[in-house]
Amino acid sequence: MSKHQHNAPLPDPVLRVKALESLLIEKGLVDPAALDLLIDTYENQVGPRNGARVVARAWTDPSYRSRLLRDATAAIAEMGFEGRQGEDMVVVENTERVHNLVVCTLCSCYPWPVLGLPPVWYKAAPYRARAVREPRKVLAEFGVDLVDGVEVRVWDSTAELRYLVLPRRPDGTERLSEQELAELVTRDSMIGAGVVPGSKSTDT
Amino acid sequence: MKRLEADQVDAVLRRGATARRSDGQPPRFARGDRVRVLNLHPYGHTRMPRYVRGRCGVVDRDHGLFVLPDSNAHGLGECPQHVYSVRFTGVELWGPEAPDADRVHVDLWDCYLTAEPDGTEE
Known part of the structure; x- marks a missing residue:
């Protein structure tokens, strides 16, 4: 169900983007077909299901897991993601x-x-400020309650390295296939702002 | 400016644009070294987060050589340097009330750091 009302004016940022887009196209600086492809790529092709496949493979294939931890770029490229x-x-x-x-x-x-494009909260100032300052409180708000004594390692990716968390595999999933395991892996668990449902490291 | 055409999109995204370089300044630090982040407040671009300036940490790993944004962003050349993952304790960054088991890893360029022989962290 769309909430869009036909008589309501569009919000400012939408109007601004539309104005910029038509100017850039009019001046020949942007190929509209290229723009459509870029949007389609990150809306429909690339997303956290890719990361979930990497995680599921690392859970089921010990030699892949060690390659992934040693040279993540190459191991991820093996799966076709680069x-x-x-x-x-x-x-x-x-x-x-x-x-x-x-x-x-x-x-x-x-x-x-x-992982595709970041969620809005990841880009928002409160998460960016608090994740380093009080990570345990932030994690608790995401529903991740850590057992006492667990070390919290926050990775601030302000340089050129990009980080993916390999979450813990839930107990009782020994019989699941790699594909079934991938379906369990959530986006937030690969940022570290969540755990895979059913896995420990929480005291729930 | 070169225009990105539709038939180039896939290849351009796939290729990416790494800031890693094979040649540059030799590393001044190695894994396990205690370092202090310089207390600098440049007017231009930097990737030195304010909350680690003047703080002491330990080099956790050397990521290799990367273009230095502080010079490259101003058209002053790539000046590749080593980037290290520097590990800070929560206590060092936020004071004694921070949980003992909190660590923050920050990727920092070589020129942001100075050796800290008398550091007491970890």
Whole structure:
């Protein structure tokens, strides 16, 4: 159901984007077909399902997991995911003792080839400020309650490296196929702002 | 400015544009070294977050050579330098009330850092 009312004026940012787009096209600076392809790529082709496939493979294939932790860029490229904003990747692994959380305090850097474009909260000032200052409170607000003694490692990706969290595999999933496992993996668990439903590291 | 055509989109996205370089300044630090972030407040572009300036940490890993944004953003050349993941304790950054087991890793260029032989962190 669209909430759009035909007689309501469009919001300012939408009007501004439309004005800029038509000017850029009119001046020949932008190919509208290229623009459509770019939008389609990040709306429909590239997203967190890519990262979920990487995670599921790491859970089921120990040699892939060690390649992924040693040279994430190459291991992710093996799955066909590479390029813009994923040129230099690092994968950090959650364990019984360590929970990783990714943030970009200076802007909104995010590993596009495996996670797509960042969610709004990831780009918002409160998350960027608080993830480094009080990560346990932020995690609790996301529903991640850490057991006492678990180390929280926050990765501030303000340089050229992009980070993906390898979340913990839930217990009782030994019989699931790689594809079924991939379906369990959530976007937030690969940022560290969540855990895969059913997995420990939380005391729920 | 070169216009991006529709038939180039896939290849351009796939290729990306890495800021990693094979040649540049030799590294001044190695894994395990104690370092302090310089207390600098440049007017231009920098990737040195304010909350780590003047703080002490430990080099956790060396990511290799990358274009230095502080010079490149101003058209002053790529000046590739090593980028390190520097590990800070929550206590060092936020004071004694921060949980003991909090760590923040920040990727910092070589020229942002100075050796800290007497550091007490970790």
